[in-house]
Amino acid sequence: MNRHVKTDAARTLAQSHFRTLRMGTPFQPRIDALALTNDWYNWAGYRAPHSLWDEELEYFAIRSQAALFDVSPMTKYRIEGPDAEAYLDRVTLRDVTRLKPGRVHYTAWCDDDGFVLDDGTLFRLSPTRFRLCSQERHLPWLLDSAIGYEISVEEETEAVAGLALQGPTSFAILREAGFAGVERLKIFDLAEFAHDGAAVTISRTGFTGDLGYELFVPADKALSLWDRLMAAGELRGIRAIGYAALNRARLEAGLIVTNADFTAAEHAIRADRLRMPDEIGLGFMIDPDKGHFNGRRAILEARTKKKLRHVLVGLEIEGNIPAEHAIVYYKKSQEVGLVSAAMWSPMAKRNIALASLRRPYGDTIVDDLWVEIYAMRELQYQKLMKKAKVVQRPFIRLDRRTASPPADF
Amino acid sequence: MKAWDAIVIGGGHNGLVTACYLQRAGLDVLVVEKNDWVGGAATSRELTPGFLYSNCSYVCSLFRPEIMRDLELPRFGLQVISYEGGAVFTRDGDYLANYRDHDAHRREFARFSKRDAEAYDRYSRDVTRQCRFIQPLLMRTAPDPTSFRPRDLGELLYLGKKFAGLSAEEMALTLRFWTMSISDFLDEYFETDVIKANFALSGIIGTALGPMSPGTAYVLLHHYMGEVDGSVGAWGYARGGMGAVTRALAASFKASGGTIRTGAEVDQVLIRNGKAKGVVLAGGEEIDGKLVISNADVKRTFLKLVEEKELPDIFLRRVRNFKIRGSSGKVNIALDSLPEFPALPKDSPVYRADMHFTDSIERMERAYDDWKAGRWSADPFLDMMIPTTLDPTMAPPGKHFMSCFVQYAPPKIRGADWTDADRDGFAESVIAQIAEYSPGFRDRIVHMEVRTPREIEAEVGLTEGNIFQGELTFDQLLFNRPVPGYAQYRSPLSGLYMCGSSTHPGGGVMGAPGRNAAAEILRDLAKPTLHMSPAHDVI
Numbered sequence: 001m002n003r004h005v006k007t008d009a010a011r012t013l014a015q016s017h018f019r020t021l022r023m024g025t026p027f028q029p030r031i032d033a034l035a036l037t038n039d040w041y042n043w044a045g046y047r048a049p050h051s052l053w054d055e056e057l058e059y060f061a062i063r064s065q066a067a068l069f070d071v072s073p074m075t076k077y078r079i080e081g082p083d084a085e086a087y088l089d090r091v092t093l094r095d096v097t098r099l100k101p102g103r104v105h106y107t108a109w110c111d112d113d114g115f116v117l118d119d120g121t122l123f124r125l126s127p128t129r130f131r132l133c134s135q136e137r138h139l140p141w142l143l144d145s146a147i148g149y150e151i152s153v154e155e156e157t158e159a160v161a162g163l164a165l166q167g168p169t170s171f172a173i174l175r176e177a178g179f180a181g182v183e184r185l186k187i188f189d190l191a192e193f194a195h196d197g198a199a200v201t202i203s204r205t206g207f208t209g210d211l212g213y214e215l216f217v218p219a220d221k222a223l224s225l226w227d228r229l230m231a232a233g234e235l236r237g238i239r240a241i242g243y244a245a246l247n248r249a250r251l252e253a254g255l256i257v258t259n260a261d262f263t264a265a266e267h268a269i270r271a272d273r274l275r276m277p278d279e280i281g282l283g284f285m286i287d288p289d290k291g292h293f294n295g296r297r298a299i300l301e302a303r304t305k306k307k308l309r310h311v312l313v314g315l316e317i318e319g320n321i322p323a324e325h326a327i328v329y330y331k332k333s334q335e336v337g338l339v340s341a342a343m344w345s346p347m348a349k350r351n352i353a354l355a356s357l358r359r360p361y362g363d364t365i366v367d368d369l370w371v372e373i374y375a376m377r378e379l380q381y382q383k384l385m386k387k388a389k390v391v392q393r394p395f396i397r398l399d400r401r402t403a404s405p406p407a408d409f
Numbered sequence: 410m411k412a413w414d415a416i417v418i419g420g421g422h423n424g425l426v427t428a429c430y431l432q433r434a435g436l437d438v439l440v441v442e443k444n445d446w447v448g449g450a451a452t453s454r455e456l457t458p459g460f461l462y463s464n465c466s467y468v469c470s471l472f473r474p475e476i477m478r479d480l481e482l483p484r485f486g487l488q489v490i491s492y493e494g495g496a497v498f499t500r501d502g503d504y505l506a507n508y509r510d511h512d513a514h515r516r517e518f519a520r521f522s523k524r525d526a527e528a529y530d531r532y533s534r535d536v537t538r539q540c541r542f543i544q545p546l547l548m549r550t551a552p553d554p555t556s557f558r559p560r561d562l563g564e565l566l567y568l569g570k571k572f573a574g575l576s577a578e579e580m581a582l583t584l585r586f587w588t589m590s591i592s593d594f595l596d597e598y599f600e601t602d603v604i605k606a607n608f609a610l611s612g613i614i615g616t617a618l619g620p621m622s623p624g625t626a627y628v629l630l631h632h633y634m635g636e637v638d639g640s641v642g643a644w645g646y647a648r649g650g651m652g653a654v655t656r657a658l659a660a661s662f663k664a665s666g667g668t669i670r671t672g673a674e675v676d677q678v679l680i681r682n683g684k685a686k687g688v689v690l691a692g693g694e695e696i697d698g699k700l701v702i703s704n705a706d707v708k709r710t711f712l713k714l715v716e717e718k719e720l721p722d723i724f725l726r727r728v729r730n731f732k733i734r735g736s737s738g739k740v741n742i743a744l745d746s747l748p749e750f751p752a753l754p755k756d757s758p759v760y761r762a763d764m765h766f767t768d769s770i771e772r773m774e775r776a777y778d779d780w781k782a783g784r785w786s787a788d789p790f791l792d793m794m795i796p797t798t799l800d801p802t803m804a805p806p807g808k809h810f811m812s813c814f815v816q817y818a819p820p821k822i823r824g825a826d827w828t829d830a831d832r833d834g835f836a837e838s839v840i841a842q843i844a845e846y847s848p849g850f851r852d853r854i855v856h857m858e859v860r861t862p863r864e865i866e867a868e869v870g871l872t873e874g875n876i877f878q879g880e881l882t883f884d885q886l887l888f889n890r891p892v893p894g895y896a897q898y899r900s901p902l903s904g905l906y907m908c909g910s911s912t913h914p915g916g917g918v919m920g921a922p923g924r925n926a927a928a929e930i931l932r933d934l935a936k937p938t939l940h941m942s943p944a945h946d947v948i
Contacts, residue, residue, distance in 0.1 A: 018508060
């Protein structure tokens, strides 16, 4: 008596996803073949490699040769329409009117109270077409914000496969692979190249602080792209890597990860976990002279009234024991913050960390800061109180990252 | 004749919780229960050989873990098992599942709406924030805002501080949340009918309100603030049926020296000089007690067990007007094999979860329209599950117990009492709905227990068969539950207390009213609450 609606065949077909709780990306067959450690983690519902053969050596592949990292699980939205520029200028922090077609910028977006929803990269593919990549998902926010703008927002995470090719030989590999003209890409440039009867978007971007590129193709061209890069890179040391290695590189580059270094506004259950851009080192994105953008009023008010309560800083910590999730103290006694990521940096030969501190610590008071490290050694904690110095990010600067034309290695 | 330190009327879960705490505090406690078994609405009985039903209450989440530990219930056999998420069948032959895995959950919602799939995090955050506000209030006596006792002022201050701890926006959201309809609340997050219906069901269960009635958003919260071993919002089965909860409570009570008399229906609370002195059983037997604690709902307690002349007018009027409206029924079914649902893949985890057939809020509201007209719903809302897919103790191997909670069922049919024919018609509406989605379902039925509000009231004693001992609407919560001025488990009569779900924090197999009542009684006796853990921190 109740059945009167026609079955939606595509929807019914999609039911079977429950049998694969961790989906494969379009590159999965290649990655599975290389996954000697079988060390997986869950990246937004995908089975992503934490390491493939040796996370330390994978890290050195980024810094010495070229590393291939599958970024397909990253959330991707296509935003298109005559009002796309105006819309994104309203939604995101940075001035989108200054983002030319063929360029990419790193940006962030906030709720109406000025709290950061996420950060991500915005690709301007044409005057009226953009791609927004982010860690978390934002479709309701993007759609609600679109009211009054002539644009469309399409979630295209599954449809578009992505690869990061990072490291000193990455340019040489792309040239070798036959992407003619790729040498013209300056940092944050993007261009389309022919691949396997379709187009691949290559941008000179990445998450490593090194020379590197990101490549986006339709999912059905993923494997041929992988093979093309691997073949071209064979003599230049190309290696596939997992997240652990990338995470080291990003920390050296001083880059933050949503919900690791700060809690995204739509995930924060506790009100005091919310963060404004100025509180997580993204204040540089704010352009008070551009038109209105979401959160503008709250952000500017917090600046004027000095209501900013936190600050995210880079720390250099004495010794060589990583201070991961260590508590930061002022004068060894007063708790003033927490380390969210830490490592010994092989490139900088320094013990580095990202930490969120309660102002004025880390802001105007930067002396006499300490971290308490609990180092577990053979079932015993070695408690260390180590001096921490606030330092500039990134922790390393590599000329090859920005050199134009890019060097061979 | 022996005078007990305390007599608890009714061996439901709250009565037993109170009894356990008082006995452990050194009192000599008697529980009198009218049925030949204990458990109230948390019982499991074998009505047909080999099958154990959860006759009324059927799932466990709200029961406070502090109580389980204090009363050593695991030692007495209580085991709670988490189960899968559940599903709503759609009229086009599909279904919407709730998977426990966060990403599978999103992908499932994305089959219907990508937007709604990505709205879930925000929804979940907001509901969790509201839960975190409510949770610490469950295990505290609500303050009396009209009192100037230091303790009440302290509690009011606590409440005020908690409220002030919210941002202005959260405060506004909290107030809206406590008063708005579940339908309106869901409209702020989702756009798809079936997805809204999926969440709305928690807003109407046990309530004589429709999804469009104000106040139903809070009812949703009430169903979300439970936990299974720290997993907030999760629901589980008590292994051996919900009767396992009260069996464990009864065993714990007896082990600490308590006494239970079953088959002992209380006719009257014995009152002398305005003070409760014991109870009179239906047969005329008098039992003396220094204190009397009623696990019965507030209407049954004060309109049936106490003579009107003993009570203040205004209190009586408020008790009469307290809303305990029958709205639901229960059909328990023994099956000789696992039913098949062609819409569901055979290996779907949904078989081990709760299933629903109402795929739009409008259908729920229409079902409620029938209730208003004094009819059972022609197209009822079912909360159906097969606990034997996870609990092997309730039926022989390969056979199954199916629990169907059914809404709506009015307390009276067009103003007249339910008849057996009505009951059969009600059952048929349920079986017909299941059979529509599960061909051959009727042939699998071995035995069936059908419970309309008439049966629930007659057996369990819940007025109108209301499962919460009173609606969970904002006017009947906190310091207004059950009635203003009497929200602290005491009554107008000295020595007479309340400990049932009519009191704060309300219904569900939570145990918190029983525990809080015990705390107040011990306070009046100036006895320490050594055996009572404070509520777990919400951090």
